[in-house]
Amino acid sequence: MRRLVWIAVMGAACGAATAQVSAGLKPFVKVDDATVVLQHVRVIDGTGAPAKDDQMVILDHGKITFVGAQTADQMAPAGAKVIDLTGKTIFPGLVGMHEHLFYPTPDRSPDLLPLYGEMADSAPRLYLAGGVTAARTTGSVEPYTDISVKQMIDAGQIPGPKLFLTSPYLEGAPPIGPQLHTLTGPDDATRTVDYWAAEGITSYKAYMHITPEELKAAIDAAHAHGLKLTGHLCSVGFKEAAAMGIDNLEHGLAVDTEFDPAKKEGVCPPVGPTREAMAKMDVEGPEIQGTIKDLIAHHVAVTSTLAVFETFAPNLPPMSEAMRVRDSLMPDAWGSYMTTRAAIAEHANTSVWPRLFKMEMQFEYDFAKQGGLLMAGCDPTGYGGVVPGFCDQRELELLVEAGFTPEEAIHIATENGAKWLGEDQRFGTVTVGKDADLVVVDGNPAKDIADVEKVDIVFKDGVGYDPEKLRESVRGLVGLR
Ligand SMILES: [Zn+2]
Numbered sequence: 240m241r242r243l244v245w246i247a248v249m250g251a252a253c254g255a256a257t258a259q260v261s262a263g264l265k266p267f268v269k270v271d272d273a274t275v276v277l278q279h280v281r282v283i284d285g286t287g288a289p290a291k292d293d294q295m296v297i298l299d300h301g302k303i304t305f306v307g308a309q310t311a312d313q314m315a316p317a318g319a320k321v322i323d324l325t326g327k328t329i330f331p332g333l334v335g336m337h338e339h340l341f342y343p344t345p346d347r348s349p350d351l352l353p354l355y356g357e358m359a360d361s362a363p364r365l366y367l368a369g370g371v372t373a374a375r376t377t378g379s380v381e382p383y384t385d386i387s388v389k390q391m392i393d394a395g396q397i398p399g400p401k402l403f404l405t406s407p408y409l410e411g412a413p414p415i416g417p418q419l420h421t422l423t424g425p426d427d428a429t430r431t432v433d434y435w436a437a438e439g440i441t442s443y444k445a446y447m448h449i450t451p452e453e454l455k456a457a458i459d460a461a462h463a464h465g466l467k468l469t470g471h472l473c474s475v476g477f478k479e480a481a482a483m484g485i486d487n488l489e490h491g492l493a494v495d496t497e498f499d500p501a502k503k504e505g506v507c508p509p510v511g512p513t514r515e516a517m518a519k520m521d522v523e524g525p526e527i528q529g530t531i532k533d534l535i536a537h538h539v540a541v542t543s544t545l546a547v548f549e550t551f552a553p554n555l556p557p558m559s560e561a562m563r564v565r566d567s568l569m570p571d572a573w574g575s576y577m578t579t580r581a582a583i584a585e586h587a588n589t590s591v592w593p594r595l596f597k598m599e600m601q602f603e604y605d606f607a608k609q610g611g612l613l614m615a616g617c618d619p620t621g622y623g624g625v626v627p628g629f630c631d632q633r634e635l636e637l638l639v640e641a642g643f644t645p646e647e648a649i650h651i652a653t654e655n656g657a658k659w660l661g662e663d664q665r666f667g668t669v670t671v672g673k674d675a676d677l678v679v680v681d682g683n684p685a686k687d688i689a690d691v692e693k694v695d696i697v698f699k700d701g702v703g704y705d706p707e708k709l710r711e712s713v714r715g716l717v718g719l720r
Contacts, residue, residue: 270703332372332676334656337616363399369628425456572718
């Protein structure tokens with residue numbers, strides 16, 4: 240479906256300078272020429288290589304057709320739109336690997352059910368505005384809405400990233416909320432996996448209370464369909480899941496329960512004591528290093544979600560970061576976020592999160608440096624304030640805080656995710672032949688990673704979207720729709 244737009248363009252108007260975008264996309268599009276020449280631009284190519292200054296990049300009918308040093312005598316193709324990007328930088332569109340289309344509904348008092356509202360309008364636009372051009376949904380609460388949204392994006396009817404749909408959560412008992420199905424055993428796990436494969440989802444997400452038997456059955460069933468499974472686990476430890484053949488673990492060390500001495504086989508232990516036990520450990524010690532080696536040996540990828548973890552630590556992110564999301568949230572959602580944030584700040588001196596957060600960063604750095612496939616995601620959950628698009632940019636900043644170079648952080652958030660998806664021949668780096676999925680920002684993220692927030696244009700399949708127009712169109716809607 241995605242190809243239709245371009246086939247139409249090429250068939251109908253060979254040599255015409257203007258590409259066609261639908262009426263649904265038009266209000267958000269800044270550049271819709273079939274051939275675009277980006278001149279004098281700094282390129283961070285997504286491979287982890289250092290940034291290169293003064294490059295020229297040509298986009299033609301949705302593909303990257305030239306990347307190289309700018310020289311004075313270069314001729315732009317006839318009819319091309321030429322854009323001078325002096326002082327600006329491009330990097331590959333982000334490949335977000337934990338990009339739910341939902342958000343916690345505000346004002347959750349303890350006597351109300353924990354519900355997550357589907358953000359079918361705001362999430363796709365905000366991801367795209369933030370530079371995310373491909374997104375794995377990594378756990379669904381409204382799978383048929385996710386499927387419909389993907390179909391509309393692929394048909395060019397609404398703006399949004401290329402979606403890679405994940406199943407509804409494969410959750411055991413008790414489920415974390417009423418929107419989830421509760422598995423009744425390994426046979427039910429297999430049946431559920433088969434069902435969602437038939438509906439067209441392309442990866443699975445296991446959740447905190449799944450039993451070891453259900454998890455093993457789900458992994459085997461997913462692999463029988465040629466599909467992968469990730470997990471935010473609790474009842475099952477990381478090494479145990481690696482031995483079963485799991486493909487990916489979400490969040491990293493902070494949710495691994497295998498170091499809790501009180502943990503019972505197959506049971507998710509109470510979260511407080513587990514975290515306190517972990518906070519006493521040393522990431523460089525033999526136990527955690529052993530887990531890192533074990534995950535790498537079993538080719539288990541890890542998805543970093545530092546942007547949601549930092550909200551559990553007192554007074555993070557800095558208020559300047561928090562304020563960036565304010566206009567996108569409905570007022571009640573902003574109020575809920577600020578109330579919980581203030582409560583966390585009040586208990587700052589007893590919180591284990593400042594320590595756990597540093598440990599998580601160290602774990603992710605060590606895992607990647609030793610050869611593990613580290614990917615990046617948003618995870619717009621927690622108690623709110625973690626908002627699609629904004630959180631993906633924040634994630635890059637936090638990866639740099641963890642010790643990665645800006646180029647490495649961008650590599651983690653682009654090519655690594657594309658590899659896991661099996662799409663690295665199609666996107667994830669600024670390379671000739673790949674989809675023209677690029678983020679143009681003011682400044683130089685290789686010097687100051689915060690410049691990734693200064694998005695000027697987001698190209699997806701060669702169409703350049705205006706981040707301001709995307710954001711403005713869903714102003715105040717996060718938490719609502
Ligand atoms: Zn999640």
